[in-house]
Amino acid sequence: MSTPNPRRQLRPTDVKRLNRTWRRTTEARLALILESVTGPFNIGSIFRTAAAFGVDTVWLAGNATPPTNPKAQKTALGTDRLVTWHEAVPAPEAVKAAKADGYRVIAVELTGDATPLHETPLTGDICLVVGSEDHGCSPALLESCDAVAYIPQVGRVGSFNVSIAAAIAIAESRRQEWTR
Template identity: 55%
Template sequence: MRQLGGTELKRLHRSWRRKDSFRLALLLEDVQSPFNVGSIMRTAAALSVSELFVSGRTAAPGSPKAQKTALGTGRYLTWSTHEDVATAVRAARADGYHVVGLELADEAEPLAAMDLRRDVCLLIGNEDRGLSASALGLCDAVGYVPQTGRVGSLNVAVATGVACYEVRRQAWADAPAVDSGDAE
């Protein structure tokens, strides 16, 4: 076994990208740490997030600290800034997205149990407080990442990465098998 080279990686990733049948977007509400925003941006670029909606007191994706953490991947993303979460949710819905909040809430479902095979915008909340009550009320659905350890929550960037992967995994599960990446 050997690691893949640059051209082989591009072919492999392209073969998975062809299986993306649904759009994925992120809406950040009050994610204040530019380092978390930068980490989310890098994950978003890796998983073909179509749009990043930024609302409230979220750190600017173009800030030097966010850009440093994103390692240049910001150039692959489109983002828009909205004064509040309600305006951002309206923009996401106008673009055809089903808005799914990511929150540990009483009526939330495990993400793996939800049907996410559609255009989805994941609504992500503040590092400490999660989603605001108004944001929760605007969601079409709310999901959470089940955890079995002794820690009750994940870092917001990690939770976002897990949630993005689950959306993609569900779409990939219905798609034809991926080849080894050798064919053009």
Template identity: 35%
Template sequence: MKAALGNPRRKVKRCLVTSRAAEEVGTKLLGRVRHDITDADTVGRALPPGAVHQGVALLCEPLGRRDLADMLTPSERRRIVLVLDQISDPHNAGAILRTAAAFGVSAVVVQDRNSPPESGALAKAASGALDIVPVVSVVNISRALDELQKLGFWRIALAGDGESALKDAATDNGDIALVLGSEGSGIRRLVREHCDAAAFVPMDSVMESLNVSNAAAIALYELRRS
């Protein structure tokens, strides 16, 4: 919630908050939104059944669409863009956003049709990263990869059957677009064909694969230390 209230692009409407949570959020941020101090039960009734909260319910509008090129400001540090190819689980998408914020990812690209909506579940899993890392929704992932190539990004598909280890596929210090596929079907063939390389994260043979959010965390660590 702090990240949402601290984001000037986020249009906030109303907030229900317990007195204890209000102290943690602070009067400055709460001053941005019409809010009521209430009890935890009232906060819970304002949310979907079964939603876990920490004494806060915020009603706000989704962030508006963004242009990919506008999000990629010049940087002396290697720029990294994550491209999520049909990752539809909000918990996975949120966890990836959280990791992206931790490793300074410039933007996360998703497809408008096959990605989870900007929901409470996604925002909670992202732990504020939804308002920190720019999320760019595109109609066509392949065309977005072509645009990234024109912007100077080396495009790497993260796949278990990749030709080389990720550290070898990203040997120079250039900007990288890292493509992650869904756990069920992985990266689609056409999307993979628009990548410059396919790479894997080395693992002991006892484990065939990782959850996509865990793979993203390991891959970003590898890219940042190389």
């Protein structure tokens, strides 16, 4: 009698079953604030990652591109309908809205007081903040956040693409919850 190959790709039903198992172990709410992220492909990618990791809410801030942009849709593949999102407002207003909704707001940025992402407590209801592709988070936004974390890098490049930084931060937040 032969045993099934454990390395075969899962069938769609198996994937749904696996994802359901992870959903049952996920209790914390996760949200995002995207400040002046204008690249439509970045927006689409962030929304796709947000939907995959169960992000509840996305606040757009500054001049962020909405996920309804046709170019953003090419990357998002319709996942923007799976995540509640709000039209762009000034960044401090988005932070205020997130805090009023019970989130602890943590910017992902390189600042003098930032802690390494993996050492930053990201459990409970967390709202992660990422800033524009060119300038990062604005000073007003950083002042209104509860904490700042950075992603350690050992290579010779000084920063990540904003959609990659958001994905790393979202994944780290879920990892911390799942390993508690």
